Amino acid sequence: MLPDIMSTETQQVNGLTQTVAEVIAASLKRRGIRNIFGQSLPSELILAAEKEGIRQVVYRTENAGGAMADGFARASGTIGVVAAQNGPAATLLVPPLAEAMKASIPVLALLQEVPRKSRDRNAFQEIDHVELFGACSKRVSLLDCPERIEEDLDLAIVEALSGRPGPVVVLLPRDVLSMEGASVEGGGSSAEFPLDRPRPDAASVAVAAEMLRGAARPLIIAGGGVHASGGTEALAELQEIASIPVGTTTMGKGSVDERHELSLGMITSFMGAGSLSRRMGEYVADADVIMFVGSRTNENGTDAWTLFPEDGCSYIHLDMDPVEVGRNYPSVRLVGDARAGIEALLDALKDGDLATRGERRPQLASFIVSARRRDRVSAAHLLSAPDSPIRPERVMAELDKVGDSQTIYVADASYSTIWVAAYLTARRAGQRFITPRGLAGLGWGLPLAVGVQASEPESKVVCIVGDGGFAHCWSELETIAREQLPVTIVVLNNAILGFQKHAELHKLGAHTTAVDHSRIDHCAIARACGVAAELVSDPEELEGAFVRNLNSGRPGLVEVDTDARAYPPIKAWDDSPTLWANPRSAEPNGKAA
Ligand SMILES: Cc1ncc(C[n+]2csc(CCOP(=O)(O)OP(=O)(O)O)c2C)c(N)n1
Ligand SMILES: [Mg+2]
Secondary structure, eight states: OOOTSSSSSGGGGGTEOOOOOHHHHHHHTTOOEEEEESSOSHHHHHHHHHHTTTTEOOOHHHOOOOOOHHHHHHHBBEEEEEEEEHHHHTTTTTTHHHHHHTTTEEEEEEEEEOOGTTTSSSOOOOOOHHHHHSOOOOOOEOOOGGGGHHHHHHHHHHHHSSSOOOOOOEEEEEETTTTTOOOOOOOOSSSBOOOOOOOHHHHHHHHHHHHHOOOSSEEEEEOOHHHTTTTTHHHHHHHHHHHHEEEEOTTTTTTOOOSSSSSSEEEHHHOOOTTTTTTTTHHHHOOOOOEEEEEOOOTTTTTTOOOOOOSSOEEEEEEEEETTTTTTSOOOOEEEEEEHHHHHHHHHHSSSSOOHHHHHHHHHHHHHHHHHHHHHHHHHHHHHHSSSSHHHHHHHHHHHOOOOOOOEEOOTTTTTHHHHHHOOOOOOOEEEEOTTTOOOTTTTTHHHHHHHHHHOTTSSSSEEEHHHHTTTSSTTHHHHTTHHHHHHHHEOOEEEEEEEHHHHHHHHOOOTTBBBBOOOHHHHHHHHHOOOEEEEEEEGHHHHHHHHHHSHHHOOEEEBBBBTOOOOOOGGGGTTSSSSSGGGGGGGSSSOO
């Protein structure tokens, strides 16, 4: 229950009257919010926030600023905050909020609104923000009542953090920001998510536990919701104690240690020739109980809903969003927080006999370890390819050597996401591989990494981008230099819109004129912005370049000259007659290249 905010005493802090802007700034600070990604506007608010000691991390474009807030939220487990002007600036927040909406990431967008007396009169840069953000936010709130600013702000933040998390927009009319505002001492929720941890229905948990206990070939598919709920430790315990194999989606990568004898690795659309989880497809096809956790069962996570068996398999689905549960696979419904649900299952399983699970473990583990070894042998020639231009698999293998269990990897959309997911190794439960899988929009790699590094200043953050996607946001190179964020950027420069070109060739046997662009000197761009840079054309030089950059403590860019014919292990493209002969087909039991 909030205190009586209408009383005159609450309008004063230490005897001083506060403006609405100051009330909001104080309220954010009280919640532990340390950063706002902004560019001065709304000025009254940013001035008040900076006075409170909240750091303004200054973006160059609102597009990027929204993605920075998203990356910050993913890494910190607290709401990401972005501020922007009304009108044109607001329209640039649509794409990042759309990504956050689909990926279930809580972002608070503090948006300037035209003054109240100008409303609906074609004021300068006036647009209907409520309509604008309709499909890409959970709530758009107009905060035009100074007496209840904190209540309204709290409602928006609760909306972002609770249930299935997501972005919210708060509209702040310019005139209202300078008015006297009512403050509530100690009011408001924290900034952490999830706000609540509802446990799924006990009877359904009991049913699910019995299904898992008795399964011959059980499988858990962990999605991004496991990270969002902080459920990775609990999942690792479930994997170990109940001897249940675990595979992950792209957003769920790092939910478990991929070197564990019961980890299948990536179970997605990217299990084609040369993938390190290709042979795990056999396990999936024969699974008799599959449990999805924190997963939307979307197209890429299910290979267009063909990956998981239709017959002979029963499904369990644990998710915070009741609409996602059973959306694509009729399931035993576990509606609740992923961590709480896993803990409930653990309790139920520990209450009974786990002997059968223990007896079945050696056989399951032996299949998985052997499949993993054979997949690695099949991919060895790619992971160690000596060619120049360089194979991206080799780039990932060299990064994998240099990074450790604490390294945070961030990727842009397109192939970068797939290379990272398919060829880097999660070395502990809880390691992060942050990818824009909500909508897979190009350009989010660098700004997501900025947000991650702002949240984790001591961590080594490596950002992998393609040349096409990187061009959406080069301008943020100046941001990482100015804000002294020591991100290492790896640009995979194949000088084409790779996925686009190859998809057209695969589907249509031809490509349009858009996909081959000029070769760009990314090192020159980086240096011009104050970021150290080096070009690598010889694969033998990759390791040294990565070590130098990761240990420099400064932002740096490594541009890698990559093979324009290389495409990642997209299963649907195996044996494509219109793509280049795939060197992956040269694997021992495969066809000739
Ligand atoms: C905002 C946006 N525009 C267009 C696309 C369609 N698209 C997907 S991949 C791709 C090519 C990306 O090229 P690049 O970033 O160089 O990566 P590469 O595939 O070459 O590694 C395009 C245009 C998209 N996903 N997002
Ligand atoms: Mg490219």
